[in-house]
Amino acid sequence: MERENRILIIDCGSQYTQLIARRVRELGVYSEIIFWDSPKEKIAAINPKGIIISGGPRSVLDVGSPVLSKNLIADVPVLGICYGMQLLAQLFGGVVERGEAAEYGHAVVEIEDSRLFSRCGEDKKLDVWMSHWDEVKKAPEGFRVTARSESGALAGFESADGRVAALQFHPEVAHTPKGREILSAFVFDICGCKADWTLGAEWVSREIEKIREKVKGGTVICGLSGGVDSTVSAAITQRAVGDRLYCVFVDHGMLRKDEGQRVMETYRSLDLNVRYVDAGERFLKALEGVTEPERKRKIIGELFIRVFEEEARRIGGSDWLLQGTIYPDVVESGHGGGGVIKSHHNVGGLPKDMKMGLLEPLRDLFKDEVRRVGRTLGIAPHFLGRHPFPGPGLAVRCLGELRKERLDILRDADAIFIEEIRNFGLYDDIWQAFCVLLPVRSVGVVGDVRSYGETIVLRAVSSLDAMTAEWVRLPYELLDTVSRRICNEVPQVNRVTLDVTSKPPATIEWE
Ligand SMILES: Nc1ncnc2c1ncn2[C@@H]1O[C@H](COP(=O)(O)OP(=O)(O)OP(=O)(O)O)[C@@H](O)[C@H]1O
Ligand SMILES: O=c1[nH]c(=O)c2[nH+]cn([C@@H]3O[C@H](COP(=O)(O)O)[C@@H](O)[C@H]3O)c2[nH]1
Numbered sequence: 001m002e003r004e005n006r007i008l009i010i011d012c013g014s015q016y017t018q019l020i021a022r023r024v025r026e027l028g029v030y031s032e033i034i035f036w037d038s039p040k041e042k043i044a045a046i047n048p049k050g051i052i053i054s055g056g057p058r059s060v061l062d063v064g065s066p067v068l069s070k071n072l073i074a075d076v077p078v079l080g081i082c083y084g085m086q087l088l089a090q091l092f093g094g095v096v097e098r099g100e101a102a103e104y105g106h107a108v109v110e111i112e113d114s115r116l117f118s119r120c121g122e123d124k125k126l127d128v129w130m131s132h133w134d135e136v137k138k139a140p141e142g143f144r145v146t147a148r149s150e151s152g153a154l155a156g157f158e159s160a161d162g163r164v165a166a167l168q169f170h171p172e173v174a175h176t177p178k179g180r181e182i183l184s185a186f187v188f189d190i191c192g193c194k195a196d197w198t199l200g201a202e203w204v205s206r207e208i209e210k211i212r213e214k215v216k217g218g219t220v221i222c223g224l225s226g227g228v229d230s231t232v233s234a235a236i237t238q239r240a241v242g243d244r245l246y247c248v249f250v251d252h253g254m255l256r257k258d259e260g261q262r263v264m265e266t267y268r269s270l271d272l273n274v275r276y277v278d279a280g281e282r283f284l285k286a287l288e289g290v291t292e293p294e295r296k297r298k299i300i301g302e303l304f305i306r307v308f309e310e311e312a313r314r315i316g317g318s319d320w321l322l323q324g325t326i327y328p329d330v331v332e333s334g335h336g337g338g339g340v341i342k343s344h345h346n347v348g349g350l351p352k353d354m355k356m357g358l359l360e361p362l363r364d365l366f367k368d369e370v371r372r373v374g375r376t377l378g379i380a381p382h383f384l385g386r387h388p389f390p391g392p393g394l395a396v397r398c399l400g401e402l403r404k405e406r407l408d409i410l411r412d413a414d415a416i417f418i419e420e421i422r423n424f425g426l427y428d429d430i431w432q433a434f435c436v437l438l439p440v441r442s443v444g445v446v447g448d449v450r451s452y453g454e455t456i457v458l459r460a461v462s463s464l465d466a467m468t469a470e471w472v473r474l475p476y477e478l479l480d481t482v483s484r485r486i487c488n489e490v491p492q493v494n495r496v497t498l499d500v501t502s503k504p505p506a507t508i509e510w511e
């Protein structure tokens with residue numbers, strides 16, 4: 001059977017699994033992630049041209065750590081990375097032991113001639129990035145060593161025909177400068193993939209056809225947030241079903257300043273059929289006195305669904321619910337074993353007895369890919385470049401009790417912060433920026449008079465996929481302007497502070 005032009009990534013729990021998938025897709029080849037313990041049939045159905053086994057936090061020496069059956073990788077090229085390499089070593093009869101010390105960060109390896117390194121140039125020394133403790137002490141019988149670190153430790157091996165290859169270091173991270181060349185060699189030269197994953201007009205028309213076939217003559221209801229994911233989902237679905245798509249934009253009273261109005265204007269220019277539902281009072285009433293973050297999220301998530309259901313009834317019933325679910329949502333919510341950090345309202349929160357079918361046209365795409373589809377659909381770049389905004393909105397940025405007066409303070413401060421970021425020309429360089437209002441007051445002095453005012457926190461982060469984030473070193477001049485303007489123009493606030501925590505250990509939002 002002809003294999004599909006795609007790469008399967010088997011996730012053994014690495015922090016970088018999504019990064020491997022992104023790197024392969026950046027080469028123009030579709031890749032899909034699956035957990036190591038997924039049913040065999042599910043893995044077989046993907047029928048890929050190549051498999052990459054990710055790293056992972058466990059040790060192959062422990063009982064219960066991720067394992068794979070040899071059958072699964074019998075007649076397809078496979079690349080094991082870190083834990084994946086240790087697993088391959090074990091599977092084919094090599095020796096893995098606990099190393100004396102962890103090797104973490106930058107390292108230099110000496111490489112041998114190998115198809116995997118054929119695109120790396122002449123230099124036999126490669127800068128790479130390592131993160132491991134266990135070591136492969138002996139490559140399996142019949143395999144040859146392809147890389148060693150300066151200490152002599154084994155850093156790569158491959159089978160005689162090169163179709164089973166392994167690396168101790170991580171080619172997927174930016175700190176391995178030749179990583180892209182190594183992955184290209186695997187994907188194109190060893191697996192024989194073609195670069196056909198472009199998300200251009202062809203992908204879009206195929207997707208439109210798929211939606212059409214699925215929906216048939218039915219009607220579709222869509223929760224539109226003004227964000228990138230739901231807007232691109234709606235735009236592509238509208239091409240498929242036309243005016244049988246009904247969009248609902250819920251104003252839950254926790255939107256940013258003037259957002260309701262602005263979002264509706266945008267949608268008019270996109271020619272989408274959108275109904276604005278003013279549910280502010282209803283949401284705030286349901287949230288009265290609630291301060292616990294998870295309770296807030298649950299209440300909001302449920303009310304969202306109630307509103308969608310009511311709207312569906314209003315149009316005489318709907319056959320489909322359209323959601324802007326994207327790939328990271330799918331991968332993260334499927335992660336067995338990991339504890340719940342926050343309940344994201346659109347993942348896993350749907351009522352079990354829901355009668356509508358789910359339509360999720362972007363569920364295979366990463367955020368940057370969604371933006372690319374948006375461009376193909378002709379959506380304006382300034383819209384596609386918008387910072388993400390969480391469904392629960394300012395509820396998770398207004399700590400403590402949610403009252404309209406407090407939300408207004410936060411709205412005003414936030415609008416100033418964002419306006420100044422734009423004035424300084426930094427909006428597109430920042431992944432996400434916003435203000436937080438603390439449930440803490442402090443003493444100040446203005447015009448010789450004591451004040452006892454509110455505290456605003458400024459938060460700006462850079463990130464790739466929201467899984468990890470770094471705080472942005474904003475210029476002092478910007479911070480100074482923002483702080484002055486907030487205290488002058490939002491009289492309830494007398495203190496402005498800056499959040500200088502990355503994720504982990506913090507998260508991006510405060511609740
Ligand atoms: N105010 C809202 N009204 C209607 N639906 C909403 C609203 N807020 C969120 N949703 C729904 O929840 C989904 C998830 O929100 P999420 O913030 O992850 O995506 P988004 O808003 O489309 O994009 P972005 O990540 O760019 O903000 C949205 O796709 C949308 O269907
Ligand atoms: O649609 C959403 N519904 C939610 O419930 C939600 N919670 C957080 N976020 C956004 O997700 C990214 C990661 O946020 P955290 O680091 O706070 O978990 C950041 O971009 C957050 O803004 C949400 N988006």
Ligand SMILES: NC(=O)CC[C@H](N)C(=O)O
Pocket residue numbers: 014054055056057058059060081082083084131132133134135
């Ligand atoms: N990053 C990894 O995959 C680490 C693998 C294994 N847990 C080790 O410590 O060696």
Ligand SMILES: [Mg+2]
Pocket residue numbers: 225227228388389390391
């Ligand atoms: Mg959003």
